[in-house]
Amino acid sequence: MKRVMSFRLVIVLALVIVLVGGAVGFNMVKAHFIRLAMAQNASIAQTVSTATAVYSEWQPQVQAVGSLRAIHGVEVTTEVAGLVRTVEFKSGADARSGQVLLQLNADPDVAQLRALMAEANLAALTYHRDFIQYQAQAIGRAQLDTDIANLKSAREQEAAQAALVAKKTIRAPFPGRLGITTVNPGQYLNPGDPIVTLESVDPIYVDFRLPEDNLATVRVGQTVHLTADAFPGKTFEGRITSIDPLVDSSTRNFEAEATIRNPEHKLLPGMFVRTVVDAGATERYLTLPQTAITYNPYGETVYLVRKPAKAGAHATAQLVFVTLGPTRGDQVAIVKGLRAGDAVVSSGQMKIKNGSSLIVNNSVLPLNEPNPTPQEH
Numbered sequence: 001m002k003r004v005m006s007f008r009l010v011i012v013l014a015l016v017i018v019l020v021g022g023a024v025g026f027n028m029v030k031a032h033f034i035r036l037a038m039a040q041n042a043s044i045a046q047t048v049s050t051a052t053a054v055y056s057e058w059q060p061q062v063q064a065v066g067s068l069r070a071i072h073g074v075e076v077t078t079e080v081a082g083l084v085r086t087v088e089f090k091s092g093a094d095a096r097s098g099q100v101l102l103q104l105n106a107d108p109d110v111a112q113l114r115a116l117m118a119e120a121n122l123a124a125l126t127y128h129r130d131f132i133q134y135q136a137q138a139i140g141r142a143q144l145d146t147d148i149a150n151l152k153s154a155r156e157q158e159a160a161q162a163a164l165v166a167k168k169t170i171r172a173p174f175p176g177r178l179g180i181t182t183v184n185p186g187q188y189l190n191p192g193d194p195i196v197t198l199e200s201v202d203p204i205y206v207d208f209r210l211p212e213d214n215l216a217t218v219r220v221g222q223t224v225h226l227t228a229d230a231f232p233g234k235t236f237e238g239r240i241t242s243i244d245p246l247v248d249s250s251t252r253n254f255e256a257e258a259t260i261r262n263p264e265h266k267l268l269p270g271m272f273v274r275t276v277v278d279a280g281a282t283e284r285y286l287t288l289p290q291t292a293i294t295y296n297p298y299g300e301t302v303y304l305v306r307k308p309a310k311a312g313a314h315a316t317a318q319l320v321f322v323t324l325g326p327t328r329g330d331q332v333a334i335v336k337g338l339r340a341g342d343a344v345v346s347s348g349q350m351k352i353k354n355g356s357s358l359i360v361n362n363s364v365l366p367l368n369e370p371n372p373t374p375q376e377h
Contacts, residue, residue, distance in 0.1 A: 045314045045357035048348035049365055050305055053338045056287040056370075058328065060280040062218060066208030070269040071259075072174045072200040076101060077192050080167045084187045091180040095172040095198060102183065102195055106168035113161040120154035127151045176200035177265065199269055202262045203238065208275050209253040217279040218243065224258040225276040228267065236260050236267060240277065285325055285333035289368040292346040293324065293332060300324055302338070303345040305358060314357035317345060330367040 082104030089101050127147040134144045172178075179197035183189070206226055210218060220243060226236040238260035247254045258275070260267065267273075294301045303317040325333030338344070345352065347366050352358065 045359045046348060046352050047359045047361050048303075048317075048345045048352065049362050050343045050360050051289050051292055051346040051365070051368065053286050053288050053334060053340055053342045053344065055284055055340055056331070058283045058285050058287075058326070058333065059278050060217065060283060060326070061328065062210060062214050062277040062279045064208040064210050064275050064277070066206045066273055066275050068260075068267055068269050068271045068273060069205040069207055070176070070199040070201055071203060071205060072176060073198070073269060074173065075197050076170060076172070076195045078102075078104065078167070078170055078189050078195065079191055080104070080164065081188070081190050082106070082168055084183060084185050084189060086185060087181070087183060089178055089181075089196070091178060091196070093178050095176060095178050097172060097175045099172045100169055101172055101178075102170040104168040104170070104189070106165050109161065109165045109168060113158065113165055116154065116158040116161050120151070120158045123147070123151040123154040170195060172198060174198070174200055201265050201268060203259045204262045204267050204269070205241075206238070206258050206260055206273055206275060207255060208258075209248075209251070209255050210277075212247050212252045212254055214279065215247075215254060218256060218277055223278040224260070225278070226258075226260055226267075226273050228271055228273045230271065231266060234266075236262065285335075286338060286340060287331050288334055288338075288344060289330055289346050289366050290327065290332045291330075291366040292344050293322070294349050303349055303352060303354075304338075305343040305345060305360070314359065317352050317354060317356045317358055319354040320344075329370045329372045331370055 084102060085105045086103045087101075088103065089095060089099070095101065127144075127150075130139055130144055130147045133139045134141065176198045177200075179199070181196040183195050189195070206224070218240070220240050222240050224238050224240060226238065227234070228236075238258045240256055241259045242257040244255040244257075256277075288302070292302050294303075299321050300323075301319055301321055304320045306316045306318050308315055320337055322337030323335040325335045327333070345358070
C-alpha cells in the first residue's frame with residue numbers, strides 16, 4: 001500500500017508540474033508574440049498633418065446676438081377725424097422731414113378760419129377806433145379794456161382754428177422710409193387710425209445682451225462688427241452708444257445699444273443679427289488650430305513633432321501638456337507648453353501615441369481661420 005500511495009503521489013506531482021509549466025510557457029509565448037506585434041506596430045509610420053505654432057495679434061472680442069431697431073420709428077396717424085382728399089406719397093418711398101403725406105378735407109374748417117379772421121380784424125378795428133376816442137377822453141377806460149379782451153379772444157380763436165386746419169395736413173415728423181399704406185382717397189379716418197409706418201434707418205440701432213462678467217471690458221465707444229444672414233459675407237460697423245445700468249436678475253445679463261452706419265439701407269428694423277464687440281487692447285498669443293488639441297479629463301495635450309535623429313528615419317511624436325487661452329474661430333491660444341516654431345500634429349492624433357513614427361502629409365489641412373465662414377455660405 002505504501003508503494004501504491006507513493007506512486008500515486010509522484011504521478012500527481014508530475015501532473016501539477018506539467019500543468020504549471022505549460023501555463024507559464026503559454027504566457028511566456030503569448031507575451032513574446034505581443035511584444036513582437038507591438039514592436040511591429042510601433043515601427044509602422046502613421047500619416048498625419050502638422051501645424052506650426054506662431055504668434056498672432058489677437059483682438060479680444062465678445063460675441064452676442066441682437067435685433068435691429070430704428071433710430072426713429074413711428075406709425076403715422078391723424079389727430080383729427082376727416083375725409084381723405086389726397087395721398088401724397090408712394091408706399092416704400094423715402095420721405096423728407098415735413099413732407100406732406102396726406103391731406104384731409106379741410107374746406108369747412110378753412111371757411112370757419114376765415115370767419116374768425118374777419119371777426120379778429122373787426123375787433124382790431126374797434127380797438128383802434130376806441131383807442132382814438134379814449135385819447136380824446138370820449139370814452140372810459142372800461143370800454144377800451146373790453147375792446148382789448150375781445151381782440152385777444154378773437155386772435156386766440158383764430159389761432160385755434162388755424163391749428164385745426166394745419167392738423168388736416170399730415171406731414172412726416174422726421175426723414176425716413178415709408179412703409180406700405182392701405183389708405184385711399186375718399187376714406188374716412190378717425191383720430192388715431194394708422195396711415196403708414198415711417199422708419200429712420202440710417203443710422204440704425206442694434207440691441208444685444210451680454211453676460212454680466214463682460215461689464216469690466218465692454219464700454220461706450222467700442223467698435224461693434226455686425227453680420228446678418230440676409231447679407232452673407234457683408235460686415236457692418238458701428239460703436240456702442242449706451243449700456244443699460246440694470247443687470248437682469250433672472251438671466252444675469254445686461255443690455256447694450258450700438259449705432260450702426262447703414263447708408264445703403266440694407267439693414268431694417270426687427271432683423272436678427274450677430275454682433276462682435278472689440279473689447280480691450282490687442283494682445284499677442286501663440287496660436288494653433290483647435291484640431292491640434294486633444295482634450296482629456298486630466299488636461300489638454302498636443303503631439304509635438306520631433307525631427308529624426310538620422311537621415312532617412314521618420315519623425316516621431318512626443319506627447320506634451322499645454323495650457324490653453326482664449327479661442328477665436330478655428331484657432332486657440334497656447335499660454336504654456338510650446339514655443340514659437342514648434343510643429344505639432346493637427347490631425348490624425350487618434351492613431352498615434354507617444355513615440356510613434358510619423359509621415360507628414362499637409363496636402364489637406366484642417367481649417368485655421370480666425371473668422372470662419374459657414375460652408376453653406
